[in-house]
Amino acid sequence: MTENRFDSAAEDWDKESRRVELSNAISSRIALLPLNDGMKAMEYGCGTGLVGLNLARHLASLVAADSSPGMLEIIKTKIVEQGIKNVFPQRLDLQHDDCEHDFDLIFSAMTLHHLTDVNGILAKFFQCLKPGGILALADLDEEDGSFHQDNPEGVMHHGFNRKKLAGDLEKIGFTSIQESTVHTILKKNNQGGERPYPVFLMIAMKE
Numbered sequence: 001m002t003e004n005r006f007d008s009a010a011e012d013w014d015k016e017s018r019r020v021e022l023s024n025a026i027s028s029r030i031a032l033l034p035l036n037d038g039m040k041a042m043e044y045g046c047g048t049g050l051v052g053l054n055l056a057r058h059l060a061s062l063v064a065a066d067s068s069p070g071m072l073e074i075i076k077t078k079i080v081e082q083g084i085k086n087v088f089p090q091r092l093d094l095q096h097d098d099c100e101h102d103f104d105l106i107f108s109a110m111t112l113h114h115l116t117d118v119n120g121i122l123a124k125f126f127q128c129l130k131p132g133g134i135l136a137l138a139d140l141d142e143e144d145g146s147f148h149q150d151n152p153e154g155v156m157h158h159g160f161n162r163k164k165l166a167g168d169l170e171k172i173g174f175t176s177i178q179e180s181t182v183h184t185i186l187k188k189n190n191q192g193g194e195r196p197y198p199v200f201l202m203i204a205m206k207e
Contacts, residue, residue, distance in 0.1 A: 005151075005153050005154055006047075006066075006068040006070060006071055006154075007068050007069060007070030007071070008070065009070075010047075010048060010068065010070035010071045010073065010074050011070075011074070013047060013048045013050075013071070013074065014048055014050065014074075018185065019050065020050060021183075022109075022110070022183050022185060022199065023050035023051045023054070023109065024050075024054065025182050025183035025199075026051050026109045026138045026182055026183065026199070026201060027050075027051045027052075027054035027055050028054075029180075029182045029201050030051075030055060030107055030136050030201070031054070031055060031058060033105075033134060033136065033203070035055070035058040035059060035105070036058070036059075037058070037059065037060055038060050038104075039058075039059045039060055039104040039105055040059070040060055040061050040063075040101065040102070040103050040104050040105075041055070041059045041061070041062045041063070041103055041104060041105040041106065041107070042062070042063040042064075042065055042099070042101070042103050042105075042106050042107075042128065043055075043062060043063070043064055043065065043106075043107050043108065043109075044065050044066075044092070044094065044106060044107075044108040044111060044121075044125070045065070045066055045108050045109065045110070045111025045114070046064035046065060046066045046071070046072075046075060046089070047066060047068075047071045047075075048071055048074040048075055048078070049064060049074070049075040049078055049079075049087070051107070051109045052064050052075075052087065052107075053075070053078060053079075053082070053084065053087065055107075056084060056086055056087050059086065059105070060086065061086045061087075061088065062086060062087045062088070063088050063090050063101065063103075064087050064088065064089045064090065065089075065090045065091075065092035066089075066091065066092070067091065067092065067093040069091060072089045072090075072091060075087075075089050076089050094120075094121050094124045095115065095116065095117060095120070095121065098124065098127075099124060099127065099128035101128065102128065102129070102130045102133075103128055103129055103130065103133060104129075104130055104132070104133050104134070105133060105134045105135075105136070106125050106128060106129055106133070106134075106135050106136070107135070107136040107137070107138075108136075108137050108138070109138040109139075110138060110139055110140070110199075111139070112137060112139045112157070112160065113139055113140060113155060113156060113157040113158070113159060113160070114154050114155065114156060115156060115157075116156050118157065118160075118168075119168055119172070122168060122169060122172055123172050126172050126173055126174065126206055129206040130206070131206060131207060132205070132206065132207070133205070133206045134203065134204075134205060134206075135169075135174065135203070135204045135205075135206070136201060136202070136203050137165075137201070137202045137204075138182060138199060138200065138201045138202075139159065139160055139199065139200065140158075140159035140160065140185075140197055140198075140199055140200075141159050141160070141161075141162065141197070141198045141199070141200060142158065142159040142160055142161045143158050143159045143197060144158065145158045146187075146189070146195070147159070147185075147187065147197050159197075160200075162179050162200055162202065165202060166179065166202065166204075169202070169204045173206065174204035174205060174206060175204070175205050175206075175207050176203075176204065176205040177202065177203070177204045177205075178202070178203045178204075179200050179201065179202040179203070180200065180201055181198050181199070181200055181201075182199055182200060182201040183198075183199045184196045184197065184198050184199065185197040185198075185199060
């Protein structure tokens, strides 16, 4: 159901300026991590590549993973048009599949709130990372459900409590957990004003 929604939305996905602005903010912050051209990375929930393609030039390789064939077709087209050689789209759903590679970096942007078993996915991220690997997660702060009220299909969580998410990562085995606000999305409310929805970036390490 959710997959079909993203398939049908893929062609027009990049036309939403607010989405592009958010993706640029997230990728700019991740680019401040100690990335290098020897790193193997995976973006989980890559969509049309708005985040990952901004970071690919800093990396040796990037697996662009998503469960939506429609999204993957868009990123494949971008890769060809832009002559990108180190990004490899892959259909992957870690709610059912396993990671086959050891990565130096795994990042995910605005994907966790669409997943039923978040802790199960976080545990798979841990398994997929090499010792010394970095995990970077961007998503909404916990909210009352109003952010997606116009299109709630496939929304499994109304954002996340940062302290709880950090605690869940620590229980799995991650260390050096840090978080910060990377962007704030403004959306119109029913009163004609705008409501802010903060987006965090949480960084964790696998020792």
